[in-house]
Amino acid sequence: MKTLLALIVFVLTASAADVSGTWKAAIETPNGPMETTFKFQVDGSKLTGSTSNQFMGDTAISDGKVDGDNLTFVVNASFNGNDFKLNYKAKVTGNEMKLTLEIPGRDQPIEMTAKRAS
Numbered sequence: 001m002k003t004l005l006a007l008i009v010f011v012l013t014a015s016a017a018d019v020s021g022t023w024k025a026a027i028e029t030p031n032g033p034m035e036t037t038f039k040f041q042v043d044g045s046k047l048t049g050s051t052s053n054q055f056m057g058d059t060a061i062s063d064g065k066v067d068g069d070n071l072t073f074v075v076n077a078s079f080n081g082n083d084f085k086l087n088y089k090a091k092v093t094g095n096e097m098k099l100t101l102e103i104p105g106r107d108q109p110i111e112m113t114a115k116r117a118s
Contacts, residue, residue: 017070019042019047022039024117025113037052037117040064046064061074069092070092074087074088084105087102088100097115
């Protein structure tokens, strides 16, 4: 029984994407390109870390989850005195990650691609 349980845990852990480390993404804005750096740590299915860019500085990730090659996490942000949650979803393929950012009050999500920093 212990062997079966250990095997199940190994399979579930082995199938999770290895996203630990630093990733960089850039998007075009009306004011020019904006680069965001993601620093991830993974513990089983729990995702923690931070994001940073020129508008918000370093901001902690919360509610992070890893499910196979899929990630979800939230960044609690403050901009011009307004607090809001940035909801991220991502799909990892090797050293590339496609992210979708949903911002409250904005109809269209923002799509970006991050690459693992070397």
